[in-house]
Amino acid sequence: MKNWIFIFIATVSWYGCYSQTEKTTKMDSTKNDNPVSKADSSKPILSDEEYKKVLSPEVYYVARQKGTERPWTSKFENLKDIGTYYCAVCGNALFKSDTKFDSGCGWPSFYEPISKGSIIYLPDNSHGMTRTEVECGKCKSHLGHVFEDGPPPTGLRYCINGVVLDFEKAKAAEKSFDAEQAKPKDHS
Numbered sequence: 062m063k064n065w066i067f068i069f070i071a072t073v074s075w076y077g078c079y080s081q082t083e084k085t086t087k088m089d090s091t092k093n094d095n096p097v098s099k100a101d102s103s104k105p106i107l108s109d110e111e112y113k114k115v116l117s118p119e120v121y122y123v124a125r126q127k128g129t130e131r132p133w134t135s136k137f138e139n140l141k142d143i144g145t146y147y148c149a150v151c152g153n154a155l156f157k158s159d160t161k162f163d164s165g166c167g168w169p170s171f172y173e174p175i176s177k178g179s180i181i182y183l184p185d186n187s188h189g190m191t192r193t194e195v196e197c198g199k200c201k202s203h204l205g206h207v208f209e210d211g212p213p214p215t216g217l218r219y220c221i222n223g224v225v226l227d228f229e230k231a232k233a234a235e236k237s238f239d240a241e242q243a244k245p246k247d248h249s
Contacts, residue, residue, distance in 0.1 A: 105151050105200045116150065123222045124150050124202035127194070132167025135223025139163075144230040145175070145237075146221075153199035154241065155179050155226070156219070164211070164218055169226065171219040172211045180219075182207070195219060 107115075112125050122128040137146070146156040146169075156171040164170035174180045178198045185194040185206065192206045204221050211218035229237060 107200075112150070119224050120149055124197075124204075124225045127203040128222075129205075130168070130222045130224045135169055135226075137169045137223040137226055137228060138167070140169075140228065142228070142230055144228055146171075147227040147229065148197040148200060148202060148204070149225050149227045150202040151197060151200035152227070153179060153197050155197070155204070156221075158228075158231075162212055164220070166218070166220055168205060168220050169223050170211070171221065172213075172215045172217055174219065180204070180207075195221070197225075 181196040183194045
């Protein structure tokens with residue numbers, strides 16, 4: 062059964078990386094059909110090697126190796142559509158589009174996550190800086206950093222690598238989010 066799931070994940074990931082035909086509802090279909098994503102509310106337990114096989118090199122570099130994409134290269138940087146941003150690795154809902162703002166920093170920026178549990182906060186003292194790293198609350202993938210120079214009402218700026226985001230326009234996102242919220246939660 063585990064081998065079948067792995068083969069399915071690899072196939073879906075490969076197809077999603079090379080198919081850009083469904084841009085009207087989903088901006089990035091890389092993980093939307095992944096059985097480890099929205100359809101599964103449990104925390105994914107994949108090894109680093111398994112992640113390397115199912116993620117594109119760009120997503121793997123940022124999400125699992127704590128990399129950073131080049132500024133102003135994200136397709137989400139200037140996106141104004143109404144909807145929900147999800148983790149591209151596991152499908153966890155991260156941000157609503159009405160919390161997105163133009164910070165001018167070169168990466169998609171948000172002032173508030175969708176829920177307290179959608180983000181994990183970690184100290185980051187790398188590169189001679191003191192920052193707060195943010196990870197996905199479900200799969201612990203690196204998303205970016207949060208800074209205290211954002212707009213009201215929170216004063217926070219979640220500076221997120223666009224490559225680790227998926228986006229669904231409002232109607233599809235609302236349906237997915239409502240279905241996810243109706244599922245029993247795993248509190249392990």
